[in-house]
Amino acid sequence: MTGLEERGAAGAASTAAVGAGFGSAATGAGGAATAAAAGAAPSASPVSADVASAGTADAVKAASAAAAAMSVRDALTGSWMGTPVAGLLRVGVLGTLAAMELMCALVILWIVDDRVSFGLNLVTLAVLLPLALVVGLAVEHRRSSRGGRFLPTILAWVVAVAAITTVAMMSSLFVTPPEGGRLAGLLCGVVLWGLGTRLSLLRVRFATVVGEFQFGLVILLTALFTGHHLEASLPFAVLVGPAYVTLGMVGLGLARSGGRAGGSLRRGSWLLVAAGVMVVLVLSAALTALLTPEALRAMGRAIAWLWAQVERVFAAVASWFPDDTPAGSEGPGWGSPGGGAEETVGGQVLPESVLSVVRAGYTVFAVVLAVVVVYVLTVRVVAWSRISRTGTGAANVERLRGAFASDFRRWLTSWWRWPKWLVSMFRRRRLGGDADTASVRDVYRKLLAWAAAHGYRRSEAETPFEFAAALILAYPEAAQGLETLTRAYVEVRYGSRVPCGDEVRSLREVWAELRRMDLRKGSNGGAMGRGHGCAGA
């Protein structure tokens, strides 16, 4: 999707999260910065030259002045809420994007269902996209603020599978779906859930919202034109267009208000939107010509055929169990609803309840497999399009097919890193002195997590000393402890110095003391706001 920017993932492909104004503003400060900084922070504990040079008085002023402007923009482009206003803006923009995409999706589903009659329950399906957005935002906020990675992700997967399966079942709760209807409902649910999750990962920028608006407009107009072309009943068509454009303008306005321009109109941006709309109209007409009734019917037949294959697989599995059903008896069969309280398989009598559990298990397995495949494909396609569009950090951008193959191989091999990591953990323990090094790392990690929990998350481009300088501004009374921990870490991390046991014990005490302190934000803490883009560290 054009304009999509997926957050985080280390690499150079991720677009900029604005780092602390400190470090960059202080880049040229040099040695005299030491004197200036020492004079600028008389009330704080003596700050070393390295930390001071990373955050001079001038840099502080510049950073504070820029932070207010940055916080909103960075909260929009980051994964967490930042200030309440920034959080509301982010939710507002994502909400309008979700509404736009949902509108497109429902129009398409309405037309398809009108012509192919899958029996889709659009009301229940419509719940999935916003639910996925909320779950995605909650998971990312939890990950970014608490530093935990795995439990929220697992829970998100569980919620996704449960929601999609529930919706698919509910769509056939009161009526028997036609052939292929259940599978169609599942696939639609998966796609809608994917759209919602994708939105939660979105970095919200004006250009992003423009791209989403334009792309969605292509889809929507294509769907409307196709619906008219197929003579599908679209009683709401007159309302959809204006509603979509209104939502788009709201989203663009919200995104614009969060940027540095503060909502002022830039001619170039609006010309971009206008030009995009013209292109959209042309593209929609071209796509409409391709989507004929025959094409849609063929699509419906393909889905029905696919479901038939799934039923054949189930039947093939059932054939593993010897069938001793007496001749002439009408067995209920694998796919048909209960023909009795029990079923005979291989001479054994299996109660219906057991068979139901087995059927449900196979269904869940198939659904999870389909979800994983669709999700991984989506991630790969999106990541490839992002890399090829931004072009940062990618030495060579492969064609999509090749990129997918190599990415998929890399994803498979990435699971091999688990045992390697376990081995390295064990090996590190055996090396004796390295256990102290690991302890220093652990303490610093805890410091980072503690800072993140207090709203001060280190951005990717921030060095430890720059980060320490920012924290000291917020918590001047913790200056000594923060500097000690940071200095110990950089000596181990970049100087590869092996600390001794006493030093590690001393560090742990400093860390414990830091946590016990009743820290309150300094005079610049509020102004800093730390509305940095929290691209996944």
Next chain:
Amino acid sequence: MAERWGEAMGARVRDDEAWIERAPADPCGNGRVEQVARIASAFLANVNQVIVGKPAVAELVLVALLAEGHVLLEDVPGMGKTMLARAAAASLGCEFRRIQCTPDLLPSDVTGVQYFDQRSGSFSFRPGPLMSNLVLVDEINRATPRTQSALLEAMQERQVTVDVETLPLPNPFLVMATQNPVELEGTFPLPEAQLDRFLLRLRVGYPDAEEEGEILARYREDDPLSGLVPVTTAAQLTELQGFCREVFVSTAVREYVVALSRATRDHVDVKLGASPRASLALQRAGQALAAVRGRDFVLPDDVKHVAVPVLAHRLTLHTEARLRGRTAEQVVEELLRSVGVPVEG
């Protein structure tokens, strides 16, 4: 999301493997880095007597010296570029020569010339001003490309070729070239190949009101330059340069340097990014800065501090970017805010 698990695990394993490397104990040996820091401190104090309020610039000049690089000072007239070079030379106890570039300056005026000595009946070599430890090349963009090329060989190879004879230049050897960014009529802008040979490009900048008042007070009667005492010797400086080469650069910092350089090549506004020579320059400058600050290992902060002076003049921007008012400094600063620093977690 499963992808993130894999990536996180992969990053964690790579991180762990990097921890296995170990710096040699005291890489510079017996507190030599403290010696570097001590001399650096004295040098800065010396230069600060002459150049008011620009310790960062003086520090970077020293970094270039210790990293065996050359400096391009680009600023409007009257900023103290020449004074800075003279103060540096006086502080280092090195031989100092000055070349004032004009359009009629010949290569032989710079490198030296073979002349026929009638008394001995043979050709003798008269060394030019380039045969010196510290050479100030004033307004280098006023020299013709031919003369600029003569400087190229000297700066890169640290030797000069006069007729058929190749002569090594003294050690240490530093070229400080100045350039006026205004009044470009009749000048010969330095081509990319020459710009790439300068380790740093610095701008002195205007002093603030207080500093300007201090300048007036200091220069009211005496010339502070005349009272400067050398803080080191040429031989000792050569030794210090060797110490700086031994400053430890961890794999993480090295990867950061590479990432920065590569990022310049992929930036949308950059037509020609940093070369591997730039990466090397960035590393060497980082080592020198770490030594100046009394450390025997390089921090990412050191790399960030020298990134703009080292990289900006090596980038060629697209015409559209330049017309939009973008500068190479802005591009590098943007990259410094975006390229990830290797840190825990």
